[in-house]
Amino acid sequence: MSEKHLQAGDVLPPYNGKLRLFAMRFCPYAERSVLVLNAKNIEYDLVFINLDHKPEWIFNFSPKGTVPALEYEEGKAIFDSNIINVYLDEKYPEKPLQASDPLRRAQDKIIVENFSGAQAAFYTAAFNSQALQPNMVENFHKGLEGLQKELESRGTKFLSGDDAGLVDYTLWPFLERFLSLPLLGKSEFAIDPTKYALLSTYIEAMKNVPAVKSYCLAPETHAKFTESRAKGDPDYNMLDTSAVCCMRPRKKKE
Incomplete structure (x- = not known):
């Protein structure tokens, strides 16, 4: 690849x-x-x-x-x-990767739908910050709070249970990118582990899922791409490796 x-x-x-x-x-x-x-x-x-x-x-x-x-x-x-x-x-x-119970599959889709407000707020904060409104920050945290409540209600390591499933893989790419917002000067979008303890534990668990670990990018990498896109010149080919894990990106050798 x-x-x-x-x-x-x-x-x-x-x-x-x-x-x-x-x-x-x-x-x-x-x-x-x-x-x-x-x-x-x-x-x-x-x-x-x-x-x-x-x-x-x-x-x-x-x-x-x-x-x-x-x-x-x-x-x-x-x-x-x-x-x-x-x-x-x-x-x-x-x-x-989907639940066998039709009701649980429906509930998983509701989780994804309820999270859409947080996703929309992310896009505005990352790529159109001049249009950012206070209610968007509220919608962002409302989405995080709803997700944390769902994790608490289910009482499992992942939303799908002991192993990550389709609902987890559907939400994760946005959680991965949310972590870059404080690096872009959007501290109001930080996921404070004291407020979001369960959600933070979930995020760390997702980082170590093999399917995720082999593909996800560090917050610093996402921030760098976002900055290039916001300037109107997205640097699509900025990566110099075939996969960069959710860790700090490796420095190029001098």
Whole structure:
């Protein structure tokens, strides 16, 4: 896997028979599908796309040119992380990531829906801070408080139980990025461990889930990308390794 993001004029890499996910390295929605593929130990190829200068062929896989898109047969694809992830869980049922109980599956979807206000606040804080309103900070913390209450109510290590599941992999990419906000001068978005003790424990547990650990990025890395995007020149190819864990990024050798 290369961290290079292909762009307009670049040739589509040859298809080699594996599932192929079109993504963007810093996209939380694409990360959701990467985590599910990792969790299920499915062999796949990963192709990163420059979303500002999209290669012409991405529209053959995703009509709007959005990521993620999953090529399941040569030239045939589905798109949207929620659609992809449910498909993967049903197509490869050996390690189910969704609850078997229909009510619990519905409750998991409600958790994700209730968390959407925190996600929206994050995007404004990270990429359009001049439009930030006090109610957005409130919505952010309301989302965190709701998630912590759900963890307390369920009384399990992960929302899915003893092991991380689809609801955890759906929420995690945003929690991962939330940690970068204080580094961007948004201290009001800090996840204070004294206030969010259970949630902080959950975040640390998620960092060590193998599917997450092999792909997630450090807060400093997310902050650096966010700054480049906010300036109008996103540095898609800033990484010099194929995966950077949720630790401090390695320094380049002098």
